[in-house]
Amino acid sequence: MMTQYVHQPSFMTGDEFSIETFCLLNPDGELYEGAEEPALTREHARKLYQAMLATRILDERMMAAQRQGRLSFYMQCTGEEAAVVGAAAALDDADMIMAQYREQGALMYRGFSIDEFMNQLFGNELDYGKGRQMPIHYGSRKLHYMTISSPLATQIPQATGYAYGQKLAGEGHCTLTFFGEGAASEGDFHAALNMASVHQVPVIFFCRNNGYAISTPSTEQFAADGIAPRAFGYHMHVIRVDGNDALAVYEATRQARKIAVEQNQPVLIEAMSYRLAAHSSSDDPSGYRAKSEEEAWRVKDPLLRMQRWLAKKGWWSDEEEATQQETLRREVLETMKRAEKRPPPPLESLISDVYADVTPALQRQLDQLKRHIRRYPEAYPRGAKSLDLTLSSATDSQGEA
Amino acid sequence: MATMNMLQAINNALDIAMAEDEKVICFGEDVGIFGGVFRATSHLQEKYGKARCFNTPLVEQGIIGFANGLAAQGSVAVAEIQFADYIFPAFDQIVNETAKFRYRSGDLFNVGGLTIRTPYGGGISGGLYHSQSPEAYFTHTPGLKVVVPRNPYQAKGLLLAAIRDPDPVLFLEPKRLYRAAVGEVPEEDYQLPIGEAEVIKEGTDITLVGWGAQMEVISKAAELAEEQGIACEVIDLRSLLPWDVDTVAESVFKTGRMIVSHEAPLTGGFAGEIAATIQERCFLYLESPITRVTGLDTPFPLVLEKEYLPDHLKIFEAIRESVNF
Ligand SMILES: Cc1ncc(C[n+]2csc(CCOP(=O)(O)OP(=O)(O)O)c2C)c(N)n1
Numbered sequence: 001m002m003t004q005y006v007h008q009p010s011f012m013t014g015d016e017f018s019i020e021t022f023c024l025l026n027p028d029g030e031l032y033e034g035a036e037e038p039a040l041t042r043e044h045a046r047k048l049y050q051a052m053l054a055t056r057i058l059d060e061r062m063m064a065a066q067r068q069g070r071l072s073f074y075m076q077c078t079g080e081e082a083a084v085v086g087a088a089a090a091l092d093d094a095d096m097i098m099a100q101y102r103e104q105g106a107l108m109y110r111g112f113s114i115d116e117f118m119n120q121l122f123g124n125e126l127d128y129g130k131g132r133q134m135p136i137h138y139g140s141r142k143l144h145y146m147t148i149s150s151p152l153a154t155q156i157p158q159a160t161g162y163a164y165g166q167k168l169a170g171e172g173h174c175t176l177t178f179f180g181e182g183a184a185s186e187g188d189f190h191a192a193l194n195m196a197s198v199h200q201v202p203v204i205f206f207c208r209n210n211g212y213a214i215s216t217p218s219t220e221q222f223a224a225d226g227i228a229p230r231a232f233g234y235h236m237h238v239i240r241v242d243g244n245d246a247l248a249v250y251e252a253t254r255q256a257r258k259i260a261v262e263q264n265q266p267v268l269i270e271a272m273s274y275r276l277a278a279h280s281s282s283d284d285p286s287g288y289r290a291k292s293e294e295e296a297w298r299v300k301d302p303l304l305r306m307q308r309w310l311a312k313k314g315w316w317s318d319e320e321e322a323t324q325q326e327t328l329r330r331e332v333l334e335t336m337k338r339a340e341k342r343p344p345p346p347l348e349s350l351i352s353d354v355y356a357d358v359t360p361a362l363q364r365q366l367d368q369l370k371r372h373i374r375r376y377p378e379a380y381p382r383g384a385k386s387l388d389l390t391l392s393s394a395t396d397s398q399g400e401a
Numbered sequence: 402m403a404t405m406n407m408l409q410a411i412n413n414a415l416d417i418a419m420a421e422d423e424k425v426i427c428f429g430e431d432v433g434i435f436g437g438v439f440r441a442t443s444h445l446q447e448k449y450g451k452a453r454c455f456n457t458p459l460v461e462q463g464i465i466g467f468a469n470g471l472a473a474q475g476s477v478a479v480a481e482i483q484f485a486d487y488i489f490p491a492f493d494q495i496v497n498e499t500a501k502f503r504y505r506s507g508d509l510f511n512v513g514g515l516t517i518r519t520p521y522g523g524g525i526s527g528g529l530y531h532s533q534s535p536e537a538y539f540t541h542t543p544g545l546k547v548v549v550p551r552n553p554y555q556a557k558g559l560l561l562a563a564i565r566d567p568d569p570v571l572f573l574e575p576k577r578l579y580r581a582a583v584g585e586v587p588e589e590d591y592q593l594p595i596g597e598a599e600v601i602k603e604g605t606d607i608t609l610v611g612w613g614a615q616m617e618v619i620s621k622a623a624e625l626a627e628e629q630g631i632a633c634e635v636i637d638l639r640s641l642l643p644w645d646v647d648t649v650a651e652s653v654f655k656t657g658r659m660i661v662s663h664e665a666p667l668t669g670g671f672a673g674e675i676a677a678t679i680q681e682r683c684f685l686y687l688e689s690p691i692t693r694v695t696g697l698d699t700p701f702p703l704v705l706e707k708e709y710l711p712d713h714l715k716i717f718e719a720i721r722e723s724v725n726f
């Protein structure tokens with residue numbers, strides 16, 4: 001870059017720039033004046049909306065199940081379905097997604113079945129993650145969805161690396177990584193953007209700015225105008241989008257993908273939205289935010305907006321909405337009952353996958369554990385079940401503890 | 402005396418420290434108005450203001466880097482890392498900076514005013530990333546002190562000692578006991594010594610050593626052994642770095658047997674350090690091999706957590722094997 005010299009000191013703060021928010025649909029589901037409708041087919045648009053709806057219903061049912069004590073933990077995507085599903089819908093299905101944890105909508109869009117969701121949530125023998133991670137830590141190799149990791153922001157530089165590999169592979173794929181505005185404070189975020197820019201990597205950094213990181217409002221998370229201006233520091237393409245407008249998110253991500261894949265340039269997208277639900281089933285937002293604030297956002301519900309747009313186009317109807325909701329609720333409940341009843345993963349899953357092959361030392365530890373469980377089967381119902389031990393017989397006198 | 406759970410005892414210690422010394426500053430993710438995700442810092446912002454108790458951005462390396470600087474300046478920094486599982490982004494700041502500040506500057510500068518509080522440990526269905534016991538990564542770091550309380554009384558006394566200690570302290574809080582452990586705690590200011598173990602039960606047949614939440618498990622095993630006529634001496638190390646070799650060796654001279662138990666994996670765990678030191682000190686007095694009852698050499702599981710954990714039955718079996726060796 002050419003250095004320009006001046007002879008009077010002047011300081012800049014970033015207020016010299018202002019970043020607009022791209023939006024297409026108003027809350028009534030009508031296109032804003034001057035807005036251009038993205039070229040979405042009826043089928044594609046319906047698929048997008050159906051994934052949003054299915055995510056909403058899955059979340060409602062599973063949070064209720066958590067409240068009933070059937071599930072240890074849950075996290076909702078509620079309020080952010082447009083951001084998450086809109087982005088997924090703009091990708092090629094073979095593009096990699098590396099999510100944070102609140103993005104089940106993207107997985108829903110790609111066709112993860114309710115059965116697959118449930119198996120993970122209940123950590124049963126069919127869970128791909130073998131019952132090792134807390135609920136909502138999904139992953140799917142066939143759907144190109146990297147398994148979730150709880151430590152925040154770790155997936156962001158990994159996305160840069162993954163996408164660099166995709167660039168070298170030359171198959172025209174990119175990686176999109178989702179993260180919260182809170183996670184964007186981590187050092188990993190900055191490292192990821194800088195490396196992506198320096199190495200010209202086809203990666204899309206998708207920030208869900210939902211206003212909160214647990215109890216911490218975004219006003220205590222950063223002093224700048226959101227996350228978007230950070231792109232300037234790395235000389236990166238950036239767009240801010242209304243995260244409750246599925247069409248706008250779709251279009252922004254579609255164009256970002258073109259930049260990524262055709263020009264090998266990273267893009268930062270900041271989707272402005274709101275976490276309508278609690279942070280997780282362990283959280284109660286009444287301790288840190290006003291109900292009235294939540295209500296103000298509820299009016300901007302992303303599902304309603306998309307539904308109204310679809311209805312205006314004649315692509316969706318109230319009757320269809322009612323039957324779909326009913327069908328989804330039934331499917332979730334029935335699938336949950338099945339998943340709950342399935343046995344846990346076998347005892348061997350304790351020591352597998354630590355390394356590609358089980359080490360002799362680990363095998364010895366497992367053998368010792370098995371001997372112990374045989375002695376006290378009542379104390380380890382899951383282990384005992386896996387060893388096919390019948391309970392309440394031949395138990396050591398201490399075993400009931 | 403008042404009845405408090407461990408969170409209340411910790412909150413009370415922070416309150417006393419902040420009231421006494423306006424240099425004491427508490428911060429971390431969500432610790433402000435919300436009082437932390439476990440509520441250990443409840444009401445501190447209300448009482449002492451936003452300048453002394455505040456939310457930080459979500460960046461652990463920043464929290465501890467900031468804390469190092471603040472402590473170097475002469476403030477008393479009490480930084481919270483929301484879960485010990487999330488301390489690793491700050492590993493560099495802790496291991497290369499916190500621990501070496503005094504040494505590398507020839508004592509020109511130090512961060513002795515720093516205390517890092519963080520909840521650790523399993524038994525809460527937390528899976529891989531809400532259950533780990535990372536103490537051994539830090540006990541391998543000269544310059545740090547590592548302290549773990551087992552109950553509310555210990556938590557308050559040890560935390561006050563940690564905050565006022567001239568060296569930086571990593572204070573690991575057994576989160577499984579946050580609400581579960583309830584006990585009598587003096588309302589006034591008191592300190593418990595860092596670097597001294599406590600014999601919490603005397604016995605002649607075998608020495609059982611642990612710290613933090615594992616003490617509850619060890620005590621339960623000792624009760625089972627007692628029913629079989631085996632008298633266990635139970636020692637809470639309380640402080641892992643430095644650790645009280647004399648108290649443990651003294652006990653093993655008497656009992657000739659020892660078991661060490663922790664939730665963290667076996668290999669490279671702190672039990673190995675204790676076992677090695679005690680066999681050096683007590684070799685001719687040992688009647689059976691020193692045994693470690695620990696987690697498996699795997700990441701922390703979820704569904705099979707019960708099977709993984711070194712519970713009282715596993716410790717009891719180890720006691721039986723040791724006395725029948
Ligand atoms: C490294 C790390 N630090 C802290 C946490 C604990 N934690 C889990 S979620 C969360 C807030 C994240 O907020 P944000 O990134 O905005 O995502 P949102 O929950 O709003 O979707 C925190 C602090 C963690 N999981 N990992």
Ligand SMILES: [Mg+2]
Nearest residue numbers: 180181212213
């Ligand atoms: Mg957020």
